[in-house]
Amino acid sequence: MPFSLYVFSSVLSSARSIALIPVCALLLSGCDNNEVGDVSLGLFTTKDIKLDFLNDPIVTGVTCHVASVEADLDLSDPSDSSISCRQTGEITAAMIAQIDKSKSGDVVFKKSKSIFFKNMKVRRIYDAANQTLMYISYSTKETSGSYKHSLSTVPLWGTQAYNSQPQQP
Template sequence: MKKVNQALMSLLAVTLAGTLLTGCGDDVGKVSLGLFTTKDVIIDAKQDPKIPGVTCHISRIEANLDFADPSDMGISCRQTGPISAADIAKIDKSKHGEVVFTESLSILFKTLKVRRIYDAPNQTLLYLSYSTKETNGSHKHALSTVPLYGSQAWVDPAISAAQPK
């Protein structure tokens, strides 16, 4: 019985800490889905840690006091500052890219991740947001792109093709 009480107290502490921390950070918007629901759409702004000239806005459902576990999300990333060739040189250029943001969304082991992938032929940054929990046979995901054209990191294809390799 003592172990059960300790486990319940630990769970309560984690839940309370998570609730308090949701008010901190990068929240830029919160929209209620109605008077008779405990669900809200939360909009966060996240700056790419290696490319500070890119900001991603991520929308997701927050279901307070609800046993529903929604996984839908949206993402929109834009160039909000300079992007240099040095910034691009620092990133993982493999096909699977690298995780740039992670956020726990529930005590039921669901996580929202945003992965950056570099599309070298098109000189474009891809930001893929996805849920680690399968819902109705599907992993929810969304994609946003940031073309480098017009930035300091863009290389004219005619010039790069003429350079010796």
């Protein structure tokens, strides 16, 4: 085989391999083991509302459900999302002691919404004065953010973590 033909076939093979990366990423993005619902937005659209659950990794007595739109054939999903969080188990003072109590809180969930660095995030923020956990969902690109967001709160009232003397922030 002539050298130029060998180089051409090697380049072609490499190009095919590189072209498969986004295809594989797109296929794997559909493999979500936290999905609990899938609602079609109509017969003539490829957009669906996906319903996912997430358990807070530190405050394990909290479960959140997030609804977001996924567009199967688009490069980027819409930024809209909705979140609802509830106490589904015990919340202890030890759990609250472990969380980030800064005003920006912790990212507890992150899901890719585009092949171009757009993510949906859920962040936990602690409101010490009202003894409440706040969960905010939002979508962002790393270069320019979206201002669409949704908020849900979980009061600590009635849990082992509730302190009758509220802490100052």
